[in-house]
Amino acid sequence: MINKADKDLKDVLSQIKDGATIMIGGFGTAGQPAELIDALIDLGIKDLVIINNNAGNGDHGLAKLLKTGAVRKIICSFPRQSDSWVFDELYHAGKIELELVPQGNLACRIQAAGMGLGAVYTSTGFGTLLAEGKETRHIDGKDYVLEYPIKADFALIKADSGDRWGNLVYRKSARNFGPIMAMAADVTIAQVSKTVALGELDPEHIITPGIFVQHVVQVQPAHSNVAAIA
Amino acid sequence: MINKADKDLKDVLSQIKDGATIMIGGFGTAGQPAELIDALIDLGIKDLVIINNNAGNGDHGLAKLLKTGAVRKIICSFPRQSDSWVFDELYHAGKIELELVPQGNLACRIQAAGMGLGAVYTSTGFGTLLAEGKETRHIDGKDYVLEYPIKADFALIKADSGDRWGNLVYRKSARNFGPIMAMAADVTIAQVSKTVALGELDPEHIITPGIFVQHVVQVQPAHSNVAAIA
């Protein structure tokens, strides 16, 4: 009997080792798996490659992970933000490598990995600095850039509810990169606010079928009353 | 105010002209838009290119359309079935052109069109007769075939419920090609069993957002009691 929700957070994350490539879901803080990131920091591993839309905000979550010096390289679309001082400092000090990818190409390359495609021709970025040195092709009257899949060893994502087979549903704009990252990683670890019984998720409404998810970890919802659980 | 559900079936279909390329949803009879196909036959147009997983069964639906001689070419994955006599006869008589595409490549090429990709490298079909003459490439230890998007002027699909903005939900395995065909056609026409008020479809559960749908037509459910509506 398969129960993907039977391990605690620390046990699940302990399989991640130095040098891993890790996708982290979220757009801003919506959908960011804050508790998984905190546990990843506690692991103390290093030399990581991180894939996320941004490069951390403030001093928490992804920014905190960067601050520990654990991240060798980040692949993202928008590192520079008003509160991205942790990344900014590392970048200017030459302590982190940046691969800048247009957001839609980031999504598409993650999808290509999940779909098992070898490469795709995308129109985004043609003629720009971000396509320099890349193969291009004129197809049916339009110019395209050849882009390769972005895969990962692990995906850390946040969903609303999950069951023991790994089926997931999300909440509002917290869905963002979760479903496509789950498809592109060897091992997907989803933190959920609720673990529900098998069959409670309507088969018509499941957004990520369990085949794409290896572990489900229930965490206290971040927006719950801290006093109540203390 | 936009109401994509305000026209009757005949009015909606009248925009389809000779020579059109038309995707038709369905896998077997599940998800086949039977009433749209019947109306398409009534139009009496010709020289059509049809994209479907199969090439018709028995004497109804797609098979009936083929029988009228309206179809110049069919793009499908599995034309030969025990009851595909209409197609078989046309094919042997040289009266219809066949482009045979592996089912997953059919899906993927339809997706590529919807996603605006110029072409994709897919592993399916490499080294087979169906990839003869096609460009190939060895990427990261694996062989791929270059495949181009399949677009259409129209997609005729079947959904369970739809609203006046074109949002759709499907039913069980009748979903199949519907969502991806809706994304790949200039004009998508969805027949639904139920038209519901705006807001009745939960935004978390909508499978095809209205942006991909131009017309919603409510038809009498095929499995309703014929005597009762006669």
Add this chain to the structure above:
Amino acid sequence: MSHTLLTRDQIAERAAQDIPDGAYVNLGIGLPTKIAKYLPADKDVFLHSENGLLAFGPPPARGEEDPELINAGKEYVTMLDGGSFFHHGDSFAMMRGGHIDICVLGAFQVAANGDLANWSTGAPDAIPAVGGAMDLAVGAKKVFVMTNHTTKTGEPKIVSELTYPVTGKHCVDRIFTDLCVIDVTMKGLVVTEIVDGMSFTELQAVTGATLIDATQA
């Protein structure tokens, strides 16, 4: 002659007039988001946000903010009845696949051939960041640009050739500035409207590319 510059709100109001009923529209972060409040209530205009929203609505009432219901600018929004959620893959398929009718973007520069620069000033020590800018520029059926006509220091933003790094080539269709409305055509930059009190000659003088006058047409 003397003229008055359009305010940012007036540019937004003018641009809103060119968005038809039923349009699927992405409003870029910053100035373009102002358009939302000038869309007439009797039109159904569907606002798309890169992070997986279609048909989102105005900001929520105070105290009703949901940290999981934000737009691409990371502002709190609401959903209209008939709106939907989807993942980033589908969201950019809407864009790249040509399903979005109109995208409205800010600009550092627009060139006479429709090239757009809005993602990088090319400053050597700046941290590069692109977000969805390049996807938006090439994906939508029509790309509108909303911008001041010149920089704060009076340099033209509409130029014969870009000096900033390009975001998308040949992608801009129409430009709304605080001075005029310009269509980017095969023939060149066609001015269709100028603010009251400004002559075509005066407009040309503050523009870095040759304009064609169609204000009398």
Add this chain to the structure above:
Amino acid sequence: MSHTLLTRDQIAERAAQDIPDGAYVNLGIGLPTKIAKYLPADKDVFLHSENGLLAFGPPPARGEEDPELINAGKEYVTMLDGGSFFHHGDSFAMMRGGHIDICVLGAFQVAANGDLANWSTGAPDAIPAVGGAMDLAVGAKKVFVMTNHTTKTGEPKIVSELTYPVTGKHCVDRIFTDLCVIDVTMKGLVVTEIVDGMSFTELQAVTGATLIDATQA
């Protein structure tokens, strides 16, 4: 020696033993679908169907058939609690993307290098049809083949090189026949089990490719 051929059900039962708890499995149309009834109830094995089902269950009771709940073989099925529906794109992403653990297919021929032929006999006037055969052959992490060891007329189906058109190259991992179990390895075709009463020499005699005997291992 004398031996008894395994029945179709016995081949299915044997193949079912090699499907581990938690496996995501696609059972090809025809003979492989028989495996479903030999999967032990204490294992969670997730059956995938190309037309958009995961974790479907046994056929419905008579009168409970739903024309919109069918598998890729167009047979009526049911859904298990925890099953899900998705579109054809996602369904083949599961396959092509390497998310399916095991795919079990029928075969016209399997070659010593793992090449599979199961979609066309190459007959000149036959109507070609491929369905999901090529996707299944290259997509799954492991491809099992279930087949009679020889054709009805006694021709070998396991051959040194295919004479029928190929479905997928180097794709087969294990072969279950009515006579034996064979692992396709870098070294060649390794026989791990033979039916009682048959010698390796006898098996080799009805096989069109060189076999390696590992039944004593």
